[in-house]
Amino acid sequence: MALKIYQITASYKPAYIYGGPIQSVGKLCEALCKSGDKGLENNNILQVFTTTANGNQELNVVSGIPLIVYGVPVIYFKRWTKDHSHFSPGLLWRLRRELRQAKYDINNKSIIHIHAWWNLVSILSCLVAKWYNVPVVLSPRGMLTSYTQANRNSITKKIIHKLVGKRLLRYCHIHATSNQEQKEILEIVQPKSISVIPNLVNLAGGRVLKAPSEADFFKLIFLSRIEEKKGLELLFESLALIEIPLMLTIAGSGEESYVRRLKQKAGSLKLGDRINWVGQVSNEDKFNLIANHDLLVLTSYNENFANVIIESLSVGTAVLVSEHVGLADYIEKNDLGWICSLTSESIQNNLLKAFEDSQKRQSIRNSAPSTIRKDFSDDALVKKYLDLYENVLNKNGG
Structure with missing residues (x-):
């Protein structure tokens, strides 16, 4: 039986303006796609749903059709808002359609991995998944901390959290990237489960790099x-x-x-x-x-x-x-x-x-x-993410 992994993220490569999270999500998706070639898993299907967000601008990409981005199947959807809300009805409609079809697919299991929080792509995708009883792994990417909640649109965040956010977060299996993040998350919400796995990071590898020369400063x-x-x-x-x-x-x-x-x-x-x-x-x-x-x-x-x-x-x-x-x-x-x-x-x-x-x-x-x-070996960390997906499916009765 195959596992279909939907990676949901409000922004994706090449929107490097958003910094580290773009690199982390992209690296994970690329490594998961390569994992079958390395014998870690050979029956996974990965699909990224994202928007054309690129700061106040939009990426120069074709939207609404499957593309291959650094070996990863990606579909970009247009967004209606140009701010951090990233509202994209097209993405949500496509996700709903896919999950409705998945209910009748006896040959595949589905799981959704959402990256970041406090945007309409993440929150509403989680709501769609909950409606169709599809398990959700959430990587908050630093968005579920007391610091983040108290800064930038803090009143809006508190209202969303009280009305719907807390219930959605309790439905999720949360992935933290460090023990410190795990501690901060648990001070805000008690999810179905929480696991700590480091980010996959691009390393310098075996390149010969120039060390600092003797200087006066x-x-x-x-x-x-x-x-x-x-x-x-x-x-x-x-x-x-x-x-x-x-x-x-x-x-x-x-x-x-x-x-x-x-x-x-x-x-x-x-x-x-x-x-x-x-x-x-x-x-x-x-x-x-x-x-x-x-x-x-x-x-x-x-x-x-x-x-x-x-x-x-x-x-x-x-x-x-x-x-x-x-x-x-x-x-x-x-x-x-x-x-x-x-x-x-x-x-x-x-x-x-x-x-x-x-x-x-x-x-x-x-x-x-x-x-x-x-x-921080890619192979070792990818195995941990695949184990996380399997454990979540087992807890969900999959």
Whole structure:
């Protein structure tokens, strides 16, 4: 009997403007499609339903018909709204039609894997699945935390959660990407089940990468989507207090008004000549860019996982992260960097520790790549996702 896996996501490749979640969902779908070739499973059917969302614009793709995107069957649907609600009646109608037909298909079982929450694609797709009694795996992608609920449209979120969200979430089998995310989810809702499986992440592999050359300054890098929760204002305030020679590279994009405010703040703190804004960096170039720095910094207020941490360690560049980053416990356990709290003093102290401990940074550069390849192997993680789907079906009587 075949298993049909519907991957439901409001946005998909090549909408890289949305940052890490696009990479995570795409990598998972690509790995699942390849799993049959590697003998992990040979009777799965995967289909991605998504929208043409690309920020305030739309992807230049043909909508409504099956396409193959990096080996993955994808159907893009037009959306009516151009904001984060991503309302797409076409997607919902097609999903309803597929699930109605699946009720009478004795040769296949169906499961829905929804990515992210707080958009109409995710919430209404979950409602459709519940109506037809199709099991749902939900990966909130950091959307079910107290921080997220309290920021950006918090009143709307509270109303939706009270009216329908809580009941839908109780129907789901939730997938968390870290122990920290699991803890935060359980403070909000009690789902049918909850499992922790790390993201699949593109690694540097066996490429020869350029390590930082001897320089007169400490080379820091921030590589992520530029938004309030990343804590860049706090990082700037900490850097302004440090008297060591350093340079910070900021790679990524964000809303123009917010980036402009950040540059003004950097100027007011007299950091203008110590920060290099390089904009969005391609997947092909980012590994060499990271490798050419001494330390990656991510002082976020909340991160369910943070792919960039794994990407950085895969090239041997040590990391400094806040205690609110999902991978902080992994970093601490394996001694792969430094953990700070969200105060200027803590960030400053840990930056100084990282600067002074060149021996530890070199040890991480030598050992981290092999550790990451072992712990974040595609094959091992895909097997865990396939086991999750099987367990959910068994709990649902499939």
